[in-house]
Amino acid sequence: MESRQVSNLPPEILTAICSHLPRPQLKNVRLTSKIFNSIASAFLFRIAYLSVGIKSFRNLQSIAHHPSLCQHVRVISYDPWRMKNTSKAVVAESNGSIDMFEAWKLYDLERGLRRSNLGEERLRPLFENWRARVADVEALRSEVEFEMLIDIMSRLPALQGLQYDLFATGELHPYSGSDKSVWEISTEANEKRHNGRRRTRKQDYQEDVFWKLLETAHAADRTDHMTKIKAADMNLRNWESKGSIANPKSMVLPNLTAIDLQFELCIAMAGPCLQRILVEAPLLQHLALSFKTLDSACYRAHRYVRLSDFVPRDQCWRHLKHISFQHLVTPEAGLRDFLQRHGNSLKSLELKDILLHPGDNVMHMLDEENIGDRKGNEEVGSWLDMIEFLRTSLSLSRMKFGGILANGRNEAWKVSGPRMDIPGMVYEDYLKPRIEKYIRVGGKNPIELVPTDRVMAEVPTDNKFDTRGLEIPYIWEDDSWRLSVVELPRVYDPNVED
Numbered sequence: 001m002e003s004r005q006v007s008n009l010p011p012e013i014l015t016a017i018c019s020h021l022p023r024p025q026l027k028n029v030r031l032t033s034k035i036f037n038s039i040a041s042a043f044l045f046r047i048a049y050l051s052v053g054i055k056s057f058r059n060l061q062s063i064a065h066h067p068s069l070c071q072h073v074r075v076i077s078y079d080p081w082r083m084k085n086t087s088k089a090v091v092a093e094s095n096g097s098i099d100m101f102e103a104w105k106l107y108d109l110e111r112g113l114r115r116s117n118l119g120e121e122r123l124r125p126l127f128e129n130w131r132a133r134v135a136d137v138e139a140l141r142s143e144v145e146f147e148m149l150i151d152i153m154s155r156l157p158a159l160q161g162l163q164y165d166l167f168a169t170g171e172l173h174p175y176s177g178s179d180k181s182v183w184e185i186s187t188e189a190n191e192k193r194h195n196g197r198r199r200t201r202k203q204d205y206q207e208d209v210f211w212k213l214l215e216t217a218h219a220a221d222r223t224d225h226m227t228k229i230k231a232a233d234m235n236l237r238n239w240e241s242k243g244s245i246a247n248p249k250s251m252v253l254p255n256l257t258a259i260d261l262q263f264e265l266c267i268a269m270a271g272p273c274l275q276r277i278l279v280e281a282p283l284l285q286h287l288a289l290s291f292k293t294l295d296s297a298c299y300r301a302h303r304y305v306r307l308s309d310f311v312p313r314d315q316c317w318r319h320l321k322h323i324s325f326q327h328l329v330t331p332e333a334g335l336r337d338f339l340q341r342h343g344n345s346l347k348s349l350e351l352k353d354i355l356l357h358p359g360d361n362v363m364h365m366l367d368e369e370n371i372g373d374r375k376g377n378e379e380v381g382s383w384l385d386m387i388e389f390l391r392t393s394l395s396l397s398r399m400k401f402g403g404i405l406a407n408g409r410n411e412a413w414k415v416s417g418p419r420m421d422i423p424g425m426v427y428e429d430y431l432k433p434r435i436e437k438y439i440r441v442g443g444k445n446p447i448e449l450v451p452t453d454r455v456m457a458e459v460p461t462d463n464k465f466d467t468r469g470l471e472i473p474y475i476w477e478d479d480s481w482r483l484s485v486v487e488l489p490r491v492y493d494p495n496v497e498d
Contacts, residue, residue: 014039045072047163048156051079054139057148064155075161075228076153080209083133084108101127146216153220161258162217164210164231174228174258174286174322207238214250223250228258228286229277236263236291236305243273251276257319258286263305274310284317288324288350304329304355307338316341324350326403332356332381336389343394352415353403356381381407384447384473390439399436404487410470412487418480432480450474464491 018040021029030040048060060076063069087103104127105114113126153159210231217223243251251273259281261274278284291305307330320342330338335356339346358380383405390399406412418430427433434446455474465472466489477483 053136077163080206149216161228211246218250230260232262240271256281260288262290290326322348326352348398350400356407410467414484430480
């Protein structure tokens with residue numbers, strides 16, 4: 001009887017099977033046969049996950065020195081999280097009068113375990129594990145880290161991506177249309193396992209890791225090989241500050257095709273470092289930027305990140321296919337001009353939490369409002385008009401809206417995923433997907449204004465909205481796209497703190 005082992009299947013089918021497996025299962029599959037070892041290794045080692053510690057660096061160094069495994073590594077994903085170690089400083093200040101174990105229980109033990117009142121016999125093993133992890137981190141001195149990274153990168157011939165990845169998610173894939181590659185499927189299979197893994201405590205030195213990755217890539221003569229960079233959870237001010245002292249040549253990545261940067265703390269404008277990385281990437285195809293600064297109910301824009309802060313007015317990437325902006329401030333004319341410049345190549349667009357602000361005079365408003373700025377004749381953008389612009393001026397195959405889409409005067413649309421528990425309603429029937437489809441394929445505009453005499457919502461008399469005479473455009477809305485009255489701007493009151 002003919003053998004029907006799984007390993008006898010065509011390589012294309014085995015590759016498809018491995019693409020759906022998360023990393024723990026890939027490790028097991030790799031041990032079953034030589035064929036599976038060859039196929040599974042391509043997925044297992046495509047992303048090399050690196051953490052702060054000498055053991056992690058030695059493991060990756062051994063892969064880089066392996067004659068076959070080094071061929072699989074395409075991306076280094078560095079998690080910069082360090083083990084908390086307040087106990088060491090406390091014990092040092094006490095001149096040894098405080099026991100390390102007691103200091104650990106007070107300062108470094110997880111809060112939940114601290115409240116559980118576990119006995120010493122249960123805490124001791126946890127303490128020893130913590131000490132071993134701290135020793136592992138301390139063994140990775142800064143100069144050792146730099147030297148080992150250079151050695152690792154210089155020995156990975158297929159390395160093409162760097163990720164400062166706090167949440168250990170998968171590889172950044174440039175937009176390639178509706179057909180997903182096996183590598184994208186594999187990334188999704190592994191990201192599902194990490195969606196709940198979030199770190200809530202920010203560490204000040206995390207931005208160093210991003211620039212260290214770029215500088216070691218330059219030192220290892222790998223800069224020209226980098227095609228994508230991804231980073232998350234960064235403080236924009238610290239990131240720019242660290243970048244200002246980094247080697248300028250490390251910011252020149254001429255073959256870069258994909259950028260995904262997420263800034264969580266943005267108390268300063270985007271600076272020259274971000275602009276230089278973008279300008280020096282003429283082959284860019286995928287641009288995703290998020291600046292979590294936008295407090296649209298406040299509209300005091302002196303801390304907002306604007307499109308003009310990091311993109312020169314005449315900048316155009318001829319191959320740009322995908323744009324994703326989140327928490328961004330820009331006049332409508334500026335956003336339209338930017339999108340039109342890329343109209344020939346752009347196929348995918350995501351806009352989330354965007355404020356179409358009515359001009360720089362208002363955007364630079366400080367704590368004291370100048371009455372001269374309240375002329376009411378500034379250029380006020382409109383998202384209802386923007387939707388028409390996107391439909392008529394671009395040829396998009398993918399469109400996604402999200403968050404608060406506001407114009408600083410009379411529009412503040414709250415866009416979110418619709419409720420799916422309403423009988424008889426399917427996703428395609430909601431306003432958000434209908435608007436997105438209208439932009440992509442045309443047809444009848446799904447947005448219909450509610451007649452003035454049928455508007456049910458009344459503007460509260462105690463809320464002085466700063467619409468400057470513009471009517472609020474009430475429409476037939478649903479849970480996926482609705483007017484958020486609380487997000488409309490108020491008249492400035494010096495007695496009320498923002």
